[in-house]
Amino acid sequence: MRYKWSINSLAWLFHRITGIVLSFYIIAHIYVLSHLKDPESYNRLMGMMKNPIVKISELGLFAVVLIHVFAGLRVTFLEAGISTKYQKHMAYTGAVFIALVWFIGAVYFLKEVF
Incomplete structure (x- = not known):
């Protein structure tokens, strides 16, 4: 039997992967900052x-943080009792909102770079 991927399972997987990535990032960030002595x-x-x-x-x-935050909000809403029939809508809405916020942030950010 094969597992059928859905938007809900992908949202779950992205939340876990981005959490792991952010954990490694914060460890590296603390390591770098701890070696700035002069x-x-x-x-x-x-x-x-x-x-x-x-x-x-x-x-x-920035994209990793946005994905993690909005996937976490989706999980929080589900834990708060929002019906599971809205899971797919929450995942799609979150994806659109992530793309919008990332694009706005990227335009602003890249203006400073170039």
């Missing part, structure tokens, strides 16, 4: 952060 290393890191490749990768991080 102004020279701080200035070197800030110089690296102005690189367009780093800026564009931050857009990826």
Whole structure:
């Protein structure tokens, strides 16, 4: 028997994957910040952060955060008692809202990069 993927299972999977990605990111972020002990290393890191490749990768991080937040809101609504017949609508609405917020953020963010 094969498992049939649905929008609900994909929303569940994206929530779990983005949670793992964010966990690794926060560990790396804390590690980097803990090694900034002098102004020279701080200035070197800030110089690296102005690189367009780093800026564009931050857009990826922004997407991961948005996906995780809205998938978490969907789970919260389900736990609060919203009927399961609205799961598919919540997933599609969340996906559209994520795309909209990401696009608006990307336009604003890329204006500063280029």
